[in-house]
Amino acid sequence: MIDVQQLRRSFGPVVAVDGISFTADKGDVLGFLGPNGAGKSTAMKMLACFLTPDGGTAKICGHDILIDPVGVRQCLGYLAENAPAYNEMTVAGFLNFVCDARQIKGAKRRAALDKIVPMCSIESVYHQTIETLSKGYRRRVGLAQALIHDPQVLILDEPTDGLDPNQKHEVRQLINEMAKDKCIIISTHILEEVEQVCNRTVIIARGKILTDSTPKQLTDEHGCSLNEVFRKITTTKK
Template sequence: MHLIEIKELRKAFGPIVAVDGISFTVDKGDVLGFLGPNGAGKSTTMKMLSGFLPPDGGTASVNGHDIITDSIAVRRSMGYLAENAPAYDEMSVLGMLKFVCEARGIKSSARRQAIDRVAVSCAITGVMHQLVGTLSKGYRRRLGLAQALVHDPDVLILDEPTDGLDPNQKYEVRKLIMGMASEKCIIISTHILEEVEAICNRIIIISDGRILVDETAESLMAKHGGTLDQTFRELTGSVSQVKGGAS
């Protein structure tokens, strides 16, 4: 069984088709780099996988649970970091992690352990009592990562997890992801291509809601020659010049 299985997923916003019938599977041990220009449909796909956005057509399953008919079970086995790391500004970091634990049914001593674990691994121990609204962009992102990891899910969906982090923090987050990679199934969207080379064993490039490429980083670079950066621009350049648009 594939941990993530996407079949002909489709989503349109009025006349704009954001995701146009994409299909792929991801297995345990995979770290999938989900690439594409702004507005290609990356975030929309991730939102549908998380159950937040209902698809117009097609379906997907996460850990064997259908995202439409069994959304709660999907959300139980998934950690999701949404675009721009949304959070409750008036809560403290600790308060927010406690809230997430409570909603996920993690109680008393297990809760303390889980929060301690993610606080250390996401390096937010120093800001536990600070209000979320006063956090810097980097800390906010790491809190988002911490809440996605607190229940130790099998499947992780991370929408630009390293956006706004400084080089040291980026390195730490990459190390964290690589450390988990073997027992989890991870999808990461990012614009930082060196990151993809460093941590992903598979790459999907989408543009205009369609999959252009689905293969390993090495074979992609071997096929097109040159760096991933060049390949990305070659494949998506002509499209994004004309289109632009919202994500």
């Protein structure tokens, strides 16, 4: 469902993403790991067609990100870092706007909202404006926005950042529930999370993919915890 080929992007002299390639299929939960500034967010932004790559391309559900960005966005749910939203809108107004933009109308919209609002546990803040929400709720609203059209491919940039342990647990559960019939990419710094939800790990540093493996295989191969594996891989291969 996701086929990335030699994706590159630089900002001025800094090469953020340096020719990465990987594929992911239905049922994959791909954990995107890497130190800060490794190019994770940039890569995800390119997949969501927010940034245009300097070179290479990617196909999502058969739509090429360069040729058919709108087609890509239709089958993609994307939660950006920090879960941006329109602060002055209420949660209800915001989700309705996203439905408008995604052309989910009438009964379909009602069904989608009825499903997504309890799923992300945002019933209690449904009529509040987004600027009054705590970080955890904001992120869940962002998640609701990304899931509302039941996308086949989900790209979540640090979905559990800033949540409390209970909320983290809930989000991970949510991801696990959805995992079997979707293709999900999540980026994170929390390695336990990777062990809990991901069946693949891609470690990236300085814009390059260092390993593409499973969490289990990594710990078995190196004979230590994922934390140590991460440190070994990202600090030795300079």
